[in-house]
Amino acid sequence: MSFLEVFQYTRQDSVMHRLDPRSKLVLSIVCAAVSMMFMEIIPLLMVFTCLLPMIAAAKSLSRWAKSMKGLGALLVFVLVFNTLLSPVENPFSYSFSLAIRLVALMTSFSLFFLTVQPDQLSQALIQMRVKFEFAFAMSMAMRYVPTLGQEAYAIMDAQRARGVELDKGNIIKRIRNIIPIIVPLIIVSIRRALSIAESMESRGFGASDSRTYMEMLRFRKRDWAVVLSSLLILILVIYVRFFVGLPGWMLWNFPF
Template sequence: FLDIFPLLIIIAVLIPLMAAAKSLRRWLRSMKGLSVLLIFILVFNTLLSTYPNPLNYSIALVLRLIALMTSFSIFFLTVHPDELSQALIQMRVRFEFAFAMSMAMRYVPTLGQEAYAIMDTQRARGVELDKGSLLTRIRNIVPIIVPLIIVSIRRALSIAESMESRGFGASKNRTYMERLSFQKRDWGVCILSLIALVLVIYIRLYIPLPDWSIPF
């Protein structure tokens, strides 16, 4: 959607779900961290967009990004990697793919911690990451990205060797301690999400939306 009103409805539905997951504060912190990017998108698209109303288009892009990030935040902040892997396996997804998804989810926080450690190390060496022109800041990212890639490759090789030494994939008959099942709250979230989706599509297709045009 590129209409402001349906996007506001989606965000209004997602925020209570985030609060129910007891992750509202973490979501607010993540949105605060994205504020610079959101402002950049708003200003950049407003100035350079070829749409008839560039400010409306830019606001819609920002709202859509907020809705997307909120949806991913709800998922990653509430779903344990083991639960994701188990759910995919119960959906008849291949074990190798489910395991890869689980490992990727586990590795995201570790990657973030390593990035912060590398940034602190570079600051200790005198690299000013938060000062200078835009070009200088982009250039200063290189001393962070290169070590991060090297560390990631080494960690991946270490994990691969550990998996091979433990006989990963040797047995096709696997057993699990427990099986996942839908709870009442799971059905509630699914029903609420479906109602919100149908409502937004219905409003978008059949109800004339008010003029949200902002003169610019």
């Protein structure tokens, strides 16, 4: 699952990290939207080559590369199956662009998740007028994903020590083997949720309606610049894509 690493916040000091989460959200969505608008190889490659320097600006190229390596198997799968099975004219070109699109989409969203600290995310949501309870629940959920992973490994160890063979047998046996893992995982999570709720209440969670925040997010000039240029690019791309049409050289395909 190493390809998911690209969605995990990494502590860094970079231009991208210092941007306001809200402007990064706009940037990410615009990048993703632009990559969704094309099915041709050249424009997708162009989007991709625009995204790479942004990852580099976040000082996260090596992490990104590692994740993409983890994604390799899935990409090969996409390529092979679509080439063999899709009914379009140039199946290889089609699946090739699908693969680039997948990478571009992941990279777009990773820009956001790599550089936004969970606390900042909930603060951004709050300042976008999401209710505090919801924003808090969301950041708690993100916070507990790695914990849940560790717990799953501990449970697997405990069951293997009891003689459960997780990686043996036919498919039905393997599916049945998930039960001794998933049931304790759910129970442990519910128990933890209850005890977190209790400990939060005993520390006065929800005691006062109006909250104040130690750190408020501020939109700076550079954030406005990012948002405005993102929107400008989006409008331009929409205009070219839907009203002008792509120039011929951009429609280039593999001949198969």
